[in-house]
Amino acid sequence: MIDEDELLLIPGPTTLSSRVREVMARPQQSHVAPEFYNAFKDSLELSRYLFGNSKGLQFLFTGSGTIGMESAIISLLEQEDRILSIETGYFGHRFTMIAEIHGAKVDTIVTPLGQKADPDLVRKKLQSNKYKALLFTHVDTSTSVMNDNSELARAARDNGAFAVCDSVCGIGGAPLVFDTLGADIVLTGSQKAIAAPPGATLLAVSKEAFSAMENRKTPIHSYYMNLVRWKPIMDDPKIYLTTPAVQVMLALHEALVEIKREGIENRWKRHATLANALHAGLEALDLKPAAEVGSRAPTVTAFYTPQGRSAEIQETLRSQYAMHLARGFGDYKDTMLRIGHFGNISATDILSLLGALELILNKSSKVSPGKAVETAEPLLRSA
Numbered sequence: 421m422i423d424e425d426e427l428l429l430i431p432g433p434t435t436l437s438s439r440v441r442e443v444m445a446r447p448q449q450s451h452v453a454p455e456f457y458n459a460f461k462d463s464l465e466l467s468r469y470l471f472g473n474s475k476g477l478q479f480l481f482t483g484s485g486t487i488g489m490e491s492a493i494i495s496l497l498e499q500e501d502r503i504l505s506i507e508t509g510y511f512g513h514r515f516t517m518i519a520e521i522h523g524a525k526v527d528t529i530v531t532p533l534g535q536k537a538d539p540d541l542v543r544k545k546l547q548s549n550k551y552k553a554l555l556f557t558h559v560d561t562s563t564s565v566m567n568d569n570s571e572l573a574r575a576a577r578d579n580g581a582f583a584v585c586d587s588v589c590g591i592g593g594a595p596l597v598f599d600t601l602g603a604d605i606v607l608t609g610s611q612k613a614i615a616a617p618p619g620a621t622l623l624a625v626s627k628e629a630f631s632a633m634e635n636r637k638t639p640i641h642s643y644y645m646n647l648v649r650w651k652p653i654m655d656d657p658k659i660y661l662t663t664p665a666v667q668v669m670l671a672l673h674e675a676l677v678e679i680k681r682e683g684i685e686n687r688w689k690r691h692a693t694l695a696n697a698l699h700a701g702l703e704a705l706d707l708k709p710a711a712e713v714g715s716r717a718p719t720v721t722a723f724y725t726p727q728g729r730s731a732e733i734q735e736t737l738r739s740q741y742a743m744h745l746a747r748g749f750g751d752y753k754d755t756m757l758r759i760g761h762f763g764n765i766s767a768t769d770i771l772s773l774l775g776a777l778e779l780i781l782n783k784s785s786k787v788s789p790g791k792a793v794e795t796a797e798p799l800l801r802s803a
């Protein structure tokens with residue numbers, strides 16, 4: 421069981437603030453009470469602030485990030501639509517799978533491990549066929565690769581394709597402004613850089629994309645994951661569609677209030693500072709981040725472990741230092757570890773992790789104790 425003092429550094433869910441936790445422990449509230457309605461309305465406004473979305477539509481409903489992905493696909497795409505999907509890791513591949521399950525003809529661009537998509541290559545591919553949409557992942561949590569959203573959204577627009585971005589591991593920690601991005605759908609989940617519990621999905625949708633959903637040739641084949649059906653509820657959350665996960669929504673509201681209080685740009689800066697220092701500290705220990713320089717995310721870091729020691733290092737971090745890291749994905753289970761450094765993770769947490777890694781590695785690889793902490797500490801002073 422996770423203890424109060426344990427540090428959750430997996431790439432979501434993440435450590436919650438005491439205020440967010442406290443909200444979830446309150447007596448059960450009615451989902452039709454004015455208190456819930458007011459909090460939900462306010463969450464929609466705060467979500468607009470979080471996404472930088474003053475022009476498009478904003479959605480928020482119960483479900484994990486995958487529900488957001490599938491709602492975007494199922495609402496926008498029709499059978500036989502041709503789609504281009506960029507795979508910068510496992511979650512890019514998940515987007516491909518969802519589109520295929522719903523009958524789209526999907527072409528893929530699979531980037532070499534650790535590299536973001538090359539916008540020129542994407543442009544060329546988009547010009548080679550009539551694509552209805554371009555699917556891409558802002559930050560792929562499996563590889564910690566961050567794509568250049570603006571370039572990809574522009575490439576899609578220039579070629580008459582809708583740009584659909586999975587920012588489950590981006591928003592709240594990595595810069596993104598929906599109003600200026602030019603994407604048609606950006607979606608996320610509550611449990612990563614927003615620092616709320618899992619269970620809510622949030623989407624920003626352009627007017628053009630929503631109009632395409634309303635004017636499809638064929639009906640949307642879903643009751644729940646149908647954004648056209650959700651729209652009246654977003655306009656007036658008093659209308660009943662399904663019972664929301666009340667506690668999750670109220671906790672999310674508190675987390676969004678905390679983001680507004682910090683200020684989104686300050687939050688992006690803090691995440692960038694922590695990530696830079698962490699990367700420098702890991703490299704001082706010869707632990708190479710999986711993402712190349714220029715493709716690294718400010719929210720999550722996958723790094724190679726020496727001699728397939730992922731399991732052992734993960735276990736020692738937990739048993740001796742009360743810190744949780746995640747293993748690498750799929751084939752990288754034994755050779756990578758992944759760190760989620762978003763939401764409420766602090767400079768002190770980063771130094772503690774680097775210190776613990778030094779002590780573990782010092783026993784076998786003879787790394788110099790203090791080296792990673794010494795490297796990272798000056799870089800953290802502005803955090």
Ligand SMILES: Cc1ncc(COP(=O)(O)O)c(C=O)c1O
Pocket residue numbers: 432484485486487511557559560561562586587588589609618
């Ligand atoms: C980039 C990315 N997309 C989508 C998902 C799926 O979200 P969920 O697990 O909340 O369904 C995740 C989850 O880790 C993710 O990291």
